[in-house]
Every structure is written in C-alpha cells, then in structure tokens.
Amino acid sequence: MSQAPTAGPSLHPPLSWPYMGLLGALLLLLLGLLQAGVVGVAYDRLGLSPGLGWGFLLLSIAGSGINIPVAAIEPRTALRPPQVVRRLGVAYAVPRAWRAGQTVIAVNLGGAVAPLLLCLYLTVHDNLGPSVLLALAAVVLYVHLVARPVTGVGIAVPGLLPPLIAAGAALLLGGPHVPAVAYVAGVLGCLVGADLMNLGRVADLGAPVASIGGAGTFDGIFLTGVMAVLIAGL
Numbered sequence: 001m002s003q004a005p006t007a008g009p010s011l012h013p014p015l016s017w018p019y020m021g022l023l024g025a026l027l028l029l030l031l032g033l034l035q036a037g038v039v040g041v042a043y044d045r046l047g048l049s050p051g052l053g054w055g056f057l058l059l060s061i062a063g064s065g066i067n068i069p070v071a072a073i074e075p076r077t078a079l080r081p082p083q084v085v086r087r088l089g090v091a092y093a094v095p096r097a098w099r100a101g102q103t104v105i106a107v108n109l110g111g112a113v114a115p116l117l118l119c120l121y122l123t124v125h126d127n128l129g130p131s132v133l134l135a136l137a138a139v140v141l142y143v144h145l146v147a148r149p150v151t152g153v154g155i156a157v158p159g160l161l162p163p164l165i166a167a168g169a170a171l172l173l174g175g176p177h178v179p180a181v182a183y184v185a186g187v188l189g190c191l192v193g194a195d196l197m198n199l200g201r202v203a204d205l206g207a208p209v210a211s212i213g214g215a216g217t218f219d220g221i222f223l224t225g226v227m228a229v230l231i232a233g234l
Contacts, residue, residue: 045179059114060115061222066109066110067211072104072105074102075205079103079152079207103209105210105212106210108212111212111213111218115187115191119184122183122184126177128181136185136188138189139186139190140188142162143157147197149204152208154211154216155216156194157194158220162189166182166224180228187221187224190213
C-alpha cells in the first residue's frame with residue numbers, strides 16, 4: 001500500500017441516482033412522521049434532540065457522495081471505466097479513477113464518519129455494555145457471510161437485511177437500550193463485516209475507488225439508522 005493520496009475528497013454517489021432518490025423519499029416520509037410527533041419521541045428515547053437526530057440523517061444523505069482518500073493500492077486487475085454495475089438488485093455507479101493505475105481507499109463521510117460519531121455518542125450516552133458486543137457479533141457474522149464483491153465497485157451487501165438482523169439482535173439482547181443497540185450493531189456490523197474484513201479483496205475488483213461506508217454498504221447503514229429511529233418510536 002502506498003502513501004495516502006494527496007488529492008482532496010471526491011464527489012460521487014455510492015448508488016445510482018434513482019436509488020438515492022428512494023432514500024431521499026424515505027427521509028421525507030420520516031419528516032412527515034416528525035410533524036406527527038412520532039420521530040420526536042423516537043429521538044428522545046435515543047437520547048438525541050430532534051435537531052441533532054435530523055442533522056445526522058441529513059448529513060448521511062448529503063455526505064454520501066463525499067469520499068475522503070486515506071491510501072492507495074496497486075490493483076491486481078485492470079480498473080473498470082465509469083459505468084453503472086448492477087448487483088443484488090441495486091445499481092452502483094463506478095466512479096472515475098482518481099489516480100491512474102491505482103485503487104484509492106477512501107472513507108465515506110455520510111456512510112462512515114457521521115454514523116461512527118453517532119455510534120460513539122450512543123455508546124457513551126447509554127453506557128452500552130456486553131449486549132451491544134453480542135448483537136454486533138451477530139451482524140458482523142451475517143454481513144460477512146452475505147457480502148459479495150462487485151467488480152469495479154467494491155463489496156456489496158443486501159441493503160435491507162443487515163438492519164433487520166440488527167433490529168432482531170437488539171430486541172433479544174438490547175434490554176432497555178434496544179434502539180441504540182440496533183443502530184450501533186447495524187452500522188458497525190456493516191462497516192466491519194463487509195468493508196474492513198474484505199479489504200484484502202479490493203485489489204482484485206478493478207475498483208477505481210474502494211469507499212469504506214460507501215458503495216455497497218451505504219444503503220444498509222442509512223436504513224439501519226432509520227430502523228433504529230422507528231424502533232425507538234414503538
């Protein structure tokens with residue numbers, strides 16, 4: 001692995017625009033629930049003010065197209081040109097290469113940085129204990145088993161299933177902190193099980209950019225946050 005790229009963050013969506021539009025529509029649905037008072041109660045149970053909670057959700061969508069380069073590797077296969085690749089029922093946009101002949105390892109602002117900050121806040125605020133580790137282990141194992149390489153993009157997982165597994169594990173193990181456990185286990189489960197545990201495979205995918213928290217894991221991370229909020233409102 002070479003030194004980190006000197007270029008600044010790049011801008012490209014982790015999914016094709018129709019799929020990003022669907023996530024935006026989901027955000028508008030939550031806004032409607034907020035007006036009905038449901039989401040406000042949910043954020044209160046998560047220990048967040050509605051403003052802070054909405055700030056994180058909006059940052060997730062707005063920051064999903066921002067990738068911060070941290071390193072570069074030599075690919076073991078030819079880089080794919082810009083195109084749309086379909087896998088697991090989702091269309092992924094292959095970005096333009098930042099550096100000729102190299103795969104850039106990046107961290108996605110909306111799919112990794114913002115969720116990790118919220119995970120840290122929830123862990124400290126709710127004093128999460130061993131229950132979150134057990135739930136996290138379940139999600140990591142599941143995500144790692146179902147994660148699939150997508151040529152030119154990176155590692156992808158079915159977007160809806162990780163949040164469902166996280167919710168189920170949290171309901172069984174979360175005790176009084178089910179929403180927080182669901183969020184932390186879902187987000188970290190996607191990042192660890194799909195992205196971090198498969199970094200060694202990235203060089204074989206011909207991906208111009210391998211984005212941690214982007215590409216095939218962003219939708220699962222965003223949906224995990226939405227599901228945690230909805231669980232908190234029950």
